Amino acid sequence: MSYSVIKSLLLPPGILILLFITAFLLVRGVLGRLVLFAALSIFTLMTLSPVATLLMEPLELYPALxxxxxxxxxxxxxVILSSGRITNAPEYGGDTLDDLSLRRVRYGALLQRQTGLPLYVSGGKLPTEAQPLxxxxxEVLRTDYGITVAGMESNSQTTWENAEYTAQLLKPAGxxxxxxxxxxxxLPRAVEAFANTGLTVTPAPTGFVHHPGWQQELTYRNWLPSARAFQLSYYAIHEHLGRVWYQIRSWQQGAPAPAAEV
Incomplete structure (x- = not known):
């Protein structure tokens, strides 16, 4: 057994799968075993890289701009959409951007240098947080990339609100x-929300999970449980459910409100 196999089984999530299997073998009763089997199966699948990629593939609709x-x-x-933050990062003396936000910022800065277009950013804060995203x-664009933003939308807490409030910021500027x-x-969920405000939206995706022909590149290591695959599966499931919820919400409440025309 190779080192990579041993490591994946002894570290989470592999060790948790082994504990699930042990519990399944020890538990008595049909119902208990069914529940454990369902939990074990779902958890194990979510930790496998090919499964996470399959969940992501139908979401990654737009090609690289x-x-x-x-x-x-x-x-x-x-327009750069925020994701999340790291709270009270000691090396920065306060809150800073998480990895997802940073890669969006990096790509947005690249596009700004390529096109010279004004750059807007969107992201609010929770009541317990001091500074909007x-x-x-x-701040990162200014200090790390030398780019001053043209405008900030700092009240949103969801993608729906990103679209609604950013449209209100952009439309008066023409x-x-x-x-x-x-x-x-x-982006599928974000593009739909922004387009519903009346904006014309060209998606500018970053952080791709899949690429054409990825199935042919699989090795046995891809079938070992990993924390990264579990995280990607979580993001994918969150997005699939989010798209369903936004569709239901638009049926009930209508699309995000368009900004008033100037």
Missing amino acids: GIAMPIPSAAQAI AELIA ITHILLVSDAWH
């Missing part, structure tokens, strides 16, 4: 066509 798809000349601005993004930066798997 500027590579597989040209950047439209009609675009008037770039939009301000954290603007901006109707944007490049929307987010993770590839998040």
Whole structure:
């Protein structure tokens, strides 16, 4: 047995799968075994990289901008959507951006340098948080990339609100066509929400999980349980459920409110 196999079985989530199996063998009663088997099966599948990629693949609808798809000349601005934060990071003396937000910022900065378009950022805060995510993004863009944002939307807490409040910021400035930066798997939900406000949206995806032909590149290591695969499965399931919820919400309440025309 190779080192990589031993390591994947002794570290989470592998060790948890082994404990699930042990519990299944020890438990008595049909119902208890059924529940344990269901939990073991779902948990194990979520920790496998091919399963996580399969869950992500139908979400990553849009190709890389500027590579597989040209950047439209009609675009008037770039909008970066926030993801999350690291709270009280001691090395930064306070809150800072999490990895998902940082990779969106990096790609947004690249697009801004390629196009020269004004850059807008979107993201609010919870009541217990001191600084909106939009301000954290603007700070990173200024200090790390030398880019000053053209505007910040700092009241949203969901993708739905990102769209609604950002449209209210952009429309008075005469901006109707944007490049929307987010993770590839998040963009289907985000693009739909922004398009429903009346904006023309060109998706600008980053953080791709899958690529053409990925199935042919699988090795036995890809079938070992991993924490990263479990996290990707979580994101994918969250997005699939989020798209369903937004569809239900739009039926009940209508789409995110369009901004008033100037």
